[in-house]
Amino acid sequence: MARVPLAVAAILAVLACSEPRRDTRSPQAAATASPSFGAAPARKDTLPSPEVGARDGEWPMASGDYANTRYSGLNEITAENVGKLKVSWTFSTGVLRGQEAAPIVAGRTMYVVTPFPNILHALDLANPGSTRWSYEPKPVSAAQGVACCDVVNRGAAYADGRVFFNTLDNHTVAVDVQTGKELWRARLGDINRGETMTMAPLVVKGKVLVGNSGGELGVRGWLTALDAATGNVAWRAYSTGPDSQVLLGERFKPFYAADREADLGVKSWPGDAWRIGGGTAWGFVSYDPDLDLVYYGTSNPGPWNPDVRPGDNKWTSSIFARDPDDGQGVWAYQWNPHDLYDHDGINENVLLDLDWQGAPRKVLAHADRNGYVYVVDRTSGEVLSARPFHFITAYRGVDLRTGRVQPVPEKAPKTGTVVRMICPSAPGAKDWQPMAWSPRTRLLYIPHQNLCMDFESTDVNYIAGTPYVGANVKYYPGPGGHRGELSAWDPVAGKEVWTLKESFPVWSGTLATAGDVVFYGTMDGWFKAIHARTGAELWRFKTGSGIIGQPVTYRGPDGKQYVAVLAGVGGWSGAIVAAGLDPHDSTAGGGFVNAMKDLPRHTTKGGMLYVFGLP
């Protein structure tokens, strides 16, 4: 009796499985394809090597290049002439929430993803300000209720005639750049478990790498690789749980002995807490084509209240190095074992080849929420140095013998008590906002906060799809009273070379160019160009709303260099404006509102792309 429905189901299944049409790549797309999923061996040498920076005037992925340098070789705009920079054109995204995205540039088109409802606009660079098409994924409205820190999106990724991006309601979508039509859409998570997706994908060797968000909602974190051609899941690596699900097998060789035990993703948790333990992968992913490894960080463990999860809580607040083909872990390292303060480990890892104590060494640089800039050997996972870039009271440093950060016992939260003057605060010395690297100055440009906090741990219940935090917190400015800085950092010397103080947290990304100019934006709406060597301010422009986006640069169809950034305040730090939070409650906005009470007097909501060029 059941055969007929079965047969019908089979037919439906076959129909549903029919492979999406493979687009015939236009000559233009072929010429401009940057990260390729053609799997042709000849392509390998055309991949950006770690220090090359964005190729040929394009910006095909949020970080500019696989190494996450956010450096461009374009040098038409220089420290000498940047003072003449003018607005060339603008574009309104039509959405007034936090604009954290990087505009993506491939060929003669720029791709901008808005915050929820995640509209993808394809802007014609030959006809500035007009759209070639806009694609609306129509995510479910209810997803806004489980997005911890405004309904942001950090950008798309371009490869081989397709644009990939994530929607707040957990879909990864591939769109054909010629037609603006959806090629495939993969549903990867569930808002009823508190999951969302906000990160910018990375396309590596024919796979789209995406991760989930929701460390504040007891979400179990993962990074998933999708086949770029079909959207089928190639592999998924969880951050917590048994090694079989974290994809740690024979090849897994963490540097530190304590990390080599089996199933630490289960054993370092009480009971089944790893199932709701966080470790989401919502930051940027980097890729080293020579070592053939991808690197990414994982979020804080859930809940924030650390008393209910004794143990190291692996592999939350950690970094994984994985093989992009099968997802197998090669090494891992935990920045913050048993995290006490919502110190996620998701901050970007910038791949650098440095002269380290007289010998060339493949490293990655990582400025963690905990206040230290780490230099890590990216072949082995050995921490080479960890130096403070923020005022720190919560840790005593990193023990390079064991690799463990040393928390200060008096600053550890205890349920039912208030611990004061914890520095850095929960958003950390630096949050998601990505730093840049210039191979010319050999400096990192680190956008960051200067905030401390009071932390009261409370009892907490897990209810799927609701926040799982267990803490009342409030932040306030650290020493000096300013709330943000842009610091130039020498990773070899492990010290700050110069720093610029900003009234508000510097929540925007940074951009470094071969013209020795560094660009960043402020939450009160100033877009600034500074001298990459001295930090001297060279130019500034007041945009219509605070800037928390990622500046990028590209060569337009007219051959000229342009700099683009989205203005539109929001995100965790700007939620007081974007979501209209009430400053009478110091714990509002996860405690951030207390430090941002004056922001509404300095900026209003926005959602505008600004593109600058020389006259």
Next chain:
Amino acid sequence: MCSAFPSLRWLAVAVLAALAVSGCERETRRFRELPATATAETAVRLSPLQPGPPVRQVRFKSAYEDNAYATSEGKRLFSQFNCVGCHAHGGGSMGPPLMDDEWLYGSEPENIFATIVEGRPNGMPAFGGKIATNQVWQLVAYVRSMSGLLAKDVAPGRDDALYGVPQEQATTQQHPVESSRPPQAEQP
């Protein structure tokens, strides 16, 4: 393929026949319509706009509006059901603030009750079936107390633990050894 499953062919025929027969059924016309009475006056009203002459609305009477114990229970439940994770202590976070005077879905007790039970499309989860009715009303009383809609002697006090010490701008001078503050180079 069908020859291998002779019963399948007959089944298919039977199904098609059944579909054909059922497809022929005509819609029956109702000769006795439902009585044309006015819609219920007691329905929770979300909009102040009403077409035509005003219709009296029958107000709900919440049992807890003037009950301090129930309101403080509402405050406890507000944390235990994780409301606090989204609305903080009234200032809002992932969800909108509740201590201000802006009410997206109505400020009357029945509005707030409906919002909690039904959920709202932009992210408010539907707690219907998850929280006992009397507890929802206790939550309603506490939510209204946050924006001063209940009498002061009913509203529970604020938690002062986090607010107590005026240390906002004070900074300790002590700093852990080996973790020296980065040299604050001069502004260029």
